Structures are given as C-alpha cells and as structure tokens.
Amino acid sequence: MKAINLTLCSCDKYFDKGMWKPYHGIEKLIADKVKKQIPKAKVIFKNFEMPMAQKEKKEIEVIAKVKDKETHVKVILKLAKCPLCAREGTQYFEAILQVRSLNVSVLEKAIDLLKKRVEKLRNKGMFINKVEPVSDGFDLFMTNKRIAQSLGKELHEHFGGVFKLSPRIFTRNKQTSKDLYRMSILVRLPDFQVGDIIINHDKVYKVDKTSTKIKLLDIEANNFVTTDYAKMHSHPLKAHTTYVSRIHPYVEVINPYDFQSSMVKNKSLPTLEIGQEVKVVVHRGIYVVE
Ligand SMILES: [Zn+2]
CATH class of the missing domain: 3.30.70 (Alpha-Beta Plaits)
Structure with a gap:
C-alpha cells in the first residue's frame, strides 16, 4: 500500500483535491484515509508525532488490521498554512x-x-x-x-x-x-462604566447598566432612567469617603470640602447610624452614593 500524504494547517484543516477542508481529530482523518484503501480495517496507532514547525514533515506508521492480517501504512504529515x-x-x-x-x-x-x-x-x-x-x-x-x-x-x-x-x-x-x-x-465607548457616579445634564446619577441604551440611577430621587448615549451630556464625578454626622430630623454628613455638617439631597436612604462611613459626591449639594 502506498504512503498517505497529508498537508495540515494549524486551524484543523487539511488540503484535499485542491481545497482546504476541516477535519475533526487527526486520528480519525488518518483512519478514514486508510479505510479508503483497506475497507473494514481497524487502524492502530503506535508512536504518533505531529509536525510542529511550518513545512516540517513527520513520517509515522500505522497498522491497518483486517482479521489477522496486519498491513503497515506509512503516513507523511506536513504542516502548511491555508490561505486564511x-x-x-x-x-x-x-x-x-x-x-x-x-x-x-x-x-x-x-x-x-x-x-x-x-x-x-x-x-x-x-x-x-x-x-x-x-x-x-x-x-x-x-x-x-x-x-x-x-x-x-x-x-x-x-x-x-x-x-x-x-x-x-x-x-x-x-x-x-x-x-x-x-x-x-x-x-x-463612554468615559464611564457600571458603578461610576456621573453628572448628566446637571444631575447626579449612578451608572447601572451600559448597552445600546444607558440605564442610570437618579441618586436624588432614587429611581431609574434609561437614555440614549447620544443624548447624554456627562462627565464623571469623584466619590469621597466621609461620616454620617446626624440622622434626626434629617440625615447629615461631613462635607469633605469644608468639613461642615450638611444635609444630604437623597430623598430616600437605607438606615444609617451616626459615625457610619459613607461615600458621597458633591455637586450643588451633597449626595450619599454608597
Ligand atoms: Zn488555516
């Protein structure tokens, strides 16, 4: 039986009758080629080695077994590049x-x-x-x-x-x-990502979701709005760490710029304690953001 020549590309395609075709598993490809010449053969692989470098050839031998008859088949594997x-x-x-x-x-x-x-x-x-x-x-x-x-x-x-x-x-x-x-x-892409605090048209928002539409949390009103990026006019806002200074009758925090106790603009907030650490942003007032 004559040797089987196979030209392979690293993208799992091989050259066959003027065309590059995909294959699924090199052993199956070799076995299929052997069976074209010896139908019903069981193909046994001994020492199997793939060529690693471009244009390198590796010669291996497989055994095609039909009942008790064994035929040694030479297989020459060559590495090349498909046009893609x-x-x-x-x-x-x-x-x-x-x-x-x-x-x-x-x-x-x-x-x-x-x-x-x-x-x-x-x-x-x-x-x-x-x-x-x-x-x-x-x-x-x-x-x-x-x-x-x-x-x-x-x-x-x-x-x-x-x-x-x-x-x-x-x-x-x-x-x-x-x-x-x-x-x-x-x-x-926007200059903000999910979790960032931004000013958009003079209001403070937390970015909730970015996609073809942008979903924002209005920090003051505590509700969500969805907008088109093209309609936005925004820039990022830096958050500061500070402390809760009062909780009755209104929540106040220490303003990180002037260190005065200031009422926050959030309309609703989770329960806070005096002295608790919070993240805030300042933009025409102070907002708790975390
Ligand atoms: Zn390829």
Whole structure:
C-alpha cells in the first residue's frame, strides 16, 4: 500500500483535491484515509508525532488490521498554512476597528474582551495584523470585515457609546476589475462604566447598566432612567469617603470640602447610624452614593 500524504494547517484543516477542508481529530482523518484503501480495517496507532514547525514533515506508521492480517501504512504529515491563516502577520487587512474612550479602564476592558474573542477566531482566519495606538484609543487592523463588524457591535452592546460603520472602496483589483471594500468600524465607548457616579445634564446619577441604551440611577430621587448615549451630556464625578454626622430630623454628613455638617439631597436612604462611613459626591449639594 502506498504512503498517505497529508498537508495540515494549524486551524484543523487539511488540503484535499485542491481545497482546504476541516477535519475533526487527526486520528480519525488518518483512519478514514486508510479505510479508503483497506475497507473494514481497524487502524492502530503506535508512536504518533505531529509536525510542529511550518513545512516540517513527520513520517509515522500505522497498522491497518483486517482479521489477522496486519498491513503497515506509512503516513507523511506536513504542516502548511491555508490561505486564511497565511494572512496572519502580513500587511493584509479588510477592516479597521477604531476603539475609542477617554476612560483608560474602559479601554483596557474593551481590549481584553477583544483579545479573548480573537484568540478563538483564529481558525476562522481572523487575525489582528496591526495595532496602532492613537491619543484616545487604538486602531486594530483585522483580516475579516464581517467578524470585525460583529466584534464592534459586541463592544457597543457591552459598554454602550457610539457605533459607526463606514464601508469604503479602497482599491480596484486590476485582474478581476472588482472593487475591494475595506471597512472602518468606529466604536466610541463612554468615559464611564457600571458603578461610576456621573453628572448628566446637571444631575447626579449612578451608572447601572451600559448597552445600546444607558440605564442610570437618579441618586436624588432614587429611581431609574434609561437614555440614549447620544443624548447624554456627562462627565464623571469623584466619590469621597466621609461620616454620617446626624440622622434626626434629617440625615447629615461631613462635607469633605469644608468639613461642615450638611444635609444630604437623597430623598430616600437605607438606615444609617451616626459615625457610619459613607461615600458621597458633591455637586450643588451633597449626595450619599454608597
Ligand atoms: Zn488555516
């Protein structure tokens, strides 16, 4: 029986009759190939070794057993790159994902989420071939525009903000006369995240949920409002630690700026005790936020 030659890519595809096809388990792939020549054979693997480096070849031997007859079959495994994986580490890109935020912590979380996703998308030919830092974020050069778009949407759904798609013709392929579209995907993330205290249109809120809609807790009234990020006019507010100075007839705390006992603006509060530590923000009055 002649040797079986298999050209494999690290994304679990192999080259067969001019095409790259996915396979599920290398042993099953080899066994299927052996059975094409020796039907009903039981395929036994002895010492199995995969090639690790590009273009490396590993020669192994398997035994095809039919009843008591054993045939030794030589299998040559070669590692290569399929066209999708060959894009990794090149200049190739189909989309630029522009991630922006004025909040470093939001940016870091967004990049962490992207890294996690992209690691699992390798076998779909999705790579980030270049990362270009800009003053308020990153430009990520990605090899698959459809996936880049859905990643941008995911960021928008998770963190809120603005999502903008601008497809543009980049170049015309001279051989095929086809236009090559490259896509810019802008995701401008808010400068706040869940749990932050912000001023929005001159009122104090705690950010409760960020998504395509933003859910805010009105600290003074103690109720929730939902708004569009585009309608917001906000900036973050720093919280201070202070103490409860009075509870009757109204709750008062020590103002962290002038150290005077001041009435708080919250309309409803959990039960507090004098001397208890609380977090407050100051904006035309003082608000207990935690
Ligand atoms: Zn591949």
